[in-house]
Amino acid sequence: MLDFNTHDVSEHLGRLVDAAMEREAATLPPRAYLGASSLGEDCGRRLQFQYFDAPKDIGRHFPGRLLRVFARGHRVEDWMADWLRLAGFDLRTRDDRGEQFGFATADGRMRGHADGVIVGGPDSFHYPMLWENKAVGTKTFRELQKKRLAASRPVYATQIALYQAYLGLHGHPxxxxxxxxxxxxxxxxxxxxxxxxxxxxxxxAVEILRACDAAELLPRVATTPTHQTCRQCPWQDRCWSLPLSPKLH
Ligand code: SF4
Structure with a gap:
């Protein structure tokens, strides 16, 4: 019930925006491939659910707030691209056909899309070099400063290694x-x-796709559904309610 005496309409407006964003997100086509950006994640079974676009558990769809976090990441990436160009880097975010740099392998069943390729700029770098950007919170930022990418965010490091390999950009960092x-x-x-x-x-990726083709479910990453990875998994109920040797679909 609306309270017409209050000026704080955050909850009301938030619900309206969330509902609209969630409706819009639900119209997007499913991603029917294994994404290179996820391959560093620790649970192969989760990647299988993702690959098959298995229905997420009730209440586990991305809420509006998280969709806004994703949207912020895209905007921040655009800003960073502008700032790099301003600083003298010749950054390309689209190829000659106007499409995002990317690759597809295994008959298109594994794909990756890179943020950009830098082909020239200040002498202190070597070109061409792959560019990948993330918008992060303070905690992740501090961890990156302290431990560097490979140790603090292995999923991002894996994504970059795959892009460098498949886009032929491994000659320079x-x-x-x-x-x-x-x-x-x-x-x-x-x-x-x-x-x-x-x-x-x-x-x-080959192992995951082979298991998907054979309709075999890969082992769980944990022995209990309360494991941290499982608590954040949108298929937690589905996964832990399945029998020991389930078929995928
Ligand atoms: S619930 Fe845990 S074990 Fe199951 S798919 Fe998700 S992360 Fe993997």
Whole structure:
């Protein structure tokens, strides 16, 4: 019930915006491929659910607030691209056909889309180099500063290694940038190509797709549904209610 005596309509407006955003998100086509950006995640079974676009548990769809966080990431990426160009980098975010740089392998069943390729700029870098950007919170930003990319965010590191490998951009280190969404500070790291990481991730993709083809479910990442990874998984109920040797569909 609306209270016409209050000026604070945050809850009311938030619900309206959330509902509209969630409706819009529900109209987007499903992603029918294994994304290179997810291949560093620790649960192969979760990647299978994602690949099959299995219905998420009730109440586990991305809420409007999270959709806004994703939207912020896209805007921040555009700003960072503008700032890099302003700083003298020749950054391309689209190829000659006007499409995002990307690759597809395994008959299109594994794909990746890169934020951009830098083909020239200040002498202190070598070109061409892959560019990947993330908008992050303060906690992630501090961890990046302290431990660097590979140790603090292996999923991002895996994504970059795969892009470098499949886009043929492994000759020079990639440029990884992160913007702290709280104070807009910039973190930047040169990421030398990790051949072993790319190979392991590629082999993992083959293993996941093979299991999907055979309708076999890969082992769970944990022994209890209360494991941290499972608590954040949109298929937690589905996963833990399945029998020991289930078929996928
Ligand atoms: S609930 Fe846990 S084990 Fe099951 S798919 Fe999700 S992350 Fe993997």
């Amino acid at each position: 990639a440029l990884f940038t992160a913007i702290c969404a709280d104070d807009m500070a910039i973190y930047a790291e040169r990421v030398v190509f990790d051949r072993g990481l790319a190979q392991r991730a590629s082999d993992r």
